[in-house]
Amino acid sequence: MSDPGAFNSYYPTFLRYIGTAIVLALIIYLTYKGLRKLGVKTEAATGVALITPWLIGRILLTAFPILLSFYLGFTDYNILWDKPKSLQDPLFNYKHALAMKIVTFDKDERVSVAALGKLDAEGPDVLRYRELGNVVIRDKRYVIAATDVFLWKGIWLTLRYAVFSIPLGLLGALGVALLLNQKIKGVGFWRTLYYVPAVLPAAAVALLWFWLFAPNNGLINWALGPIYALLNSEKLGWFSDSNLVMPSFVIMSLWGVFGTNTVILLAGLKNIPPDFYEAAAIDGAGAWVKFRRITIPMLSPALFYNLIMGVIGALQVFTQQAFIPTKREDGWFVNWFLYNEAFNFGHMGYASAVGWLYAVLIIVITLLVFRSSSAWVFYEGSREKEAGGA
Amino acid sequence: MTTESSAQILTYDPLARRRQIQIIISRIVIYTLLLIGAAVILIPFVWMLSTSLKTEKQLFEWPPRWIPDPVVYKNYWKSWEQLSSIAPGLTFWRIIANTLFITVLAMFAEMFSSAIVAYGFARFRFKGRDVIFFIMLATMMIPGTLTRVPAFLIWREAGLLNTYDPLTLPAWTAWGPAYIFLLRQFFLTIPREMEEAATIDGASTAQIFFYVMLPLVKPAFLAIGVMAFQGNWNNFEAPLIYLNTTQLFPLILSIQFFQQSLSKEAPKWHYMMAMTVMMAAPILVLFFAAQRYFIEGLNVGAVKG
Structure with a gap:
């Protein structure tokens, strides 16, 4: 991407920075006035008004994102797309993350990816199980496999x-x-x-x-x-x-x-x-x-x-x-x-x-x-x- | 007086003699341990400085040389020249300006908004205040993994990706629970009579806050200033997510960009260490100049954390 130049990258942000401060100050003031109109005592109205910057920030930048990410967790959303796509199986992402199984092999048998199988869920990709680790007990090799080993x-x-x-x-x-x-x-x-x-x-x-x-x-x-x-x-x-x-x-x-x-x-x-x-x-x-x-x-x-x-x-x-x-x-x-x-x-x-x-x-x-x-x-x-x- | 006379008696008492020897031994043990600790802390530092002053050839000398010969001061600007040759326009001064722009704006907004919110929590009774305060403290536990992707999408929707807005504007909303907590503790120690007297004199809430309360909590206010400066200077995650154009990069991101551009076979450690020294130096200077505030901030957080 081309360089917008130092000044051009600072001053728009600086203006919006000042603007945000003014808007928040106004919100504090209007909250106070509004609460007083509603018959709230001066002390309580001042207190609530003073914590509004925090409230607004946490609603917009904490609570809302948490809910949004909960919703996004049930969708297929590539960073290059404008909108998330719905999943046939809404739990697909969770299955992808958590799916795990133990497959038994003979001790000398080669562990092949094909033998580990695929994730049984409808989704945009076919997900294969991969080996996470294995233990040999007696003559058997128990392979722990997961779809997202990383x-x-x-x-x-x-x-x-x-x-x-x-x-x-x-x-x-x-x-x-x-x-x-x-x-x-x-x-x-x-x-x-x-x-x-x-x-x-x-x-x-x-x-x-x-x-x-x-x-x-x-x-x-x-x-x-x-x-x-x-x-x-x-x-x-x-x-x-x-x-x-x-x-x-x-x-x-x-x-x-x-x-x-x-x-x-x-x-x-x-x-x-x-x-x-x-x-x-x-x-x-x-x-x-x-x-x-x-x-x-x-x-x-x-x-x-x-x-x-x-x-x-x-x-x-x-x-x-x-x-x-x-x-x-x-x-x-x-x-x-x-x-x-x-x-x-x-x-x-x-x-x-x-x-x-x-x-x-x-x-x-x-x-x-x-x-x-x-x-x-x-x-x-x-x-x-x-x-x-x- | 008493210690002197008891010491006199002790020297003639064989049992006390043994005690004295014990004390001397414990002294020796204590100072030895302290010196070992000091070595563990200082050797990496010395190594960092020493590396930053070497030529590339000296890096691979075996055994390693502690005092470089020749001493190559020019690593301190050659490294940045090397970086701007990969990313045109990203000069040393540009990087410093970017970093200071982000750090100062975010620090200033954090200080004022935290003070205002903390004052609201400390001094005014309203329904649900203590519950909200508890929720405020609990937000400290919300991991970034929960909000990172949606926050990115919100800024993308606003068309403000690749600007400094996501790094500075939210600071106005008092995003550091620890700062609010610390300032509130300080506000609570101020006698109410101070405000009452000012109210009788006809001062408004804003006037009381700026002219009476803020000067009284100055140590805590400066403590969070120092912490906020340090926090924003060191912040790596947010610039990494929101900035794309190399010319906008702050110091920490520029260094990572440089590190990634180097080949694994020939990492230019002399340049990397020179950059690291320059990244750490302002924070160290700040620490030595304002040590009281660093420690103050830590301790208040600890007493009732």
């Missing part, structure tokens, strides 16, 4: 990444926070230093680590050189090795995540009243008991906050994957998979359906974490309430 590989990668990166990130941050909470010289300096990786753009971190992990000239493989020599092994391929894609992403994430989590945990540690520890010391509690019975419970709200943020972040990795091209066969993070499905391959209907499925999965996982919180998160306020009630 999706399942993506989900598998994303979930494993979450399971490893979140607890490791939390533990590491807890360790650093405890370290920085000691009486050390220049806490400010150390805290700043440890926080720096967290402020870097995710894209910068990704590019830097892609280079550090470069198989042939990367710093990490150079540093591991003596170990390779000792074990007489080949250099590791990191992001280019199917088995190491997930660990590589986890290691990279740990470098970036310490800072934010540490700062929050450190603030939590500072909030624990010192008399708790003094009282425990008088009762003869050792360091471990103090840590287990005072530090952890008092820190649990901060840990919980980090956990929730970690879950939301890990399940929506996007930028890192964009700057670190790994093989599609090794699985792409689901968010990146979906972007490509919709905008590079043009399957907007399918991407909407899977987007819905994945959103449900994320929300269920987040709610499960929330549910678990009552068992281990300790709020001082609620304890006081109980004491007051008794």
Whole structure:
């Protein structure tokens, strides 16, 4: 596409930007006037009027898109078309995403795509089952087949990444926070230093680590050189090795995540009243008991906050994957998979359906974490309430 | 006083001696761990800088050289020249202008709209306010996978694809729940008498907001400003979806475009690292200049998050 020139690309947007501000200000004003006319009290009318920008934004740009994507999930919609086409089988996209089956072969039999069969649904394309993995039990080979193997590989990668990166990130941050909470010289300096990786753009971190992990000239493989020599092994391929894609992403994430989590945990540690520890010391509690019975419970709200943020972040990795091209066969993070499905391959209907499925999965996982919180998160306020009630 | 005298007693007590030795050992352990952590953080940084100053030949030197010889400063502009040779018109200054245009507009709109909405939630009682506030917080959990395709279609329908509108206009609608939450927390700490006094003096709600309330929450207001600048500067997904013409690309998208244009066999890491340093530098400068606000934003979010 041709270059419209800098000025020509800025000023129309700038005008509409100013226009949007004026329209929203007018809406705030008119909402207030309208509500007053209807006999609403000044206070309530002002309050409602002030939150209208948020309301309008969420209705137009959140609620409506969510409903629209629900509808699109039941259609066939290529990005090049003006309108979605209806599907003979409305659930076709969902079947495409979820269809899975196990096919049994003899142990030495060759697994052929033809033997795996086709998806039994009326749709614009004929979808074949493909092998996702197989297990041999006794003389039989059980092949797990799915119609969209890349999706399942993506989900598998994303979930494993979450399971490893979140607890490791939390533990590491807890360790650093405890370290920085000691009486050390220049806490400010150390805290700043440890926080720096967290402020870097995710894209910068990704590019830097892609280079550090470069198989042939990367710093990490150079540093591991003596170990390779000792074990007489080949250099590791990191992001280019199917088995190491997930660990590589986890290691990279740990470098970036310490800072934010540490700062929050450190603030939590500072909030624990010192008399708790003094009282425990008088009762003869050792360091471990103090840590287990005072530090952890008092820190649990901060840990919980980090956990929730970690879950939301890990399940929506996007930028890192964009700057670190790994093989599609090794699985792409689901968010990146979906972007490509919709905008590079043009399957907007399918991407909407899977987007819905994945959103449900994320929300269920987040709610499960929330549910678990009552068992281990300790709020001082609620304890006081109980004491007051008794 | 007490510590001094107790220290004097301690030196003559064999048991206390052992304690002192324990303390010294724990000091050594603590500082060793801190230094290891510092090395883990700093070595990649040094490597990034070192790479950005190398010639292409030096990239493949084995063992790697830490201090480049010669030091090639010109990578810092050669990389952009290389990029504009692929995408005519996409010069360094054009990229900076694009990035600042998006970042400043979106940041400014986010700051003001969040403050207005937060003020509404903090100070005025109306039916259903707390429910709406809870829904507002819950929207933080809605994944982008749900709204990405339809949002794209809405902007396409409006004929505004390949413009900066999708990246800036919605910022007026207070799209960051965390910012609203943070500002509301601050508004809640301000005594109501401040507004009552202003009302008696005949100030309107708008006047109270701009002249009384906003100055009082300045630290939080600047904190979200810093966060919004960082967020928009680092935003990759939205420009990737909405912009097609290379000349419109902001920094982050230009770098990805450059990366993709390079062959897998000869990735020009010296250029890539020079660009990465330049992408990270403004954020790092901002962080060192306004560290207080970064940390403030994090902590308020954490206390009741």
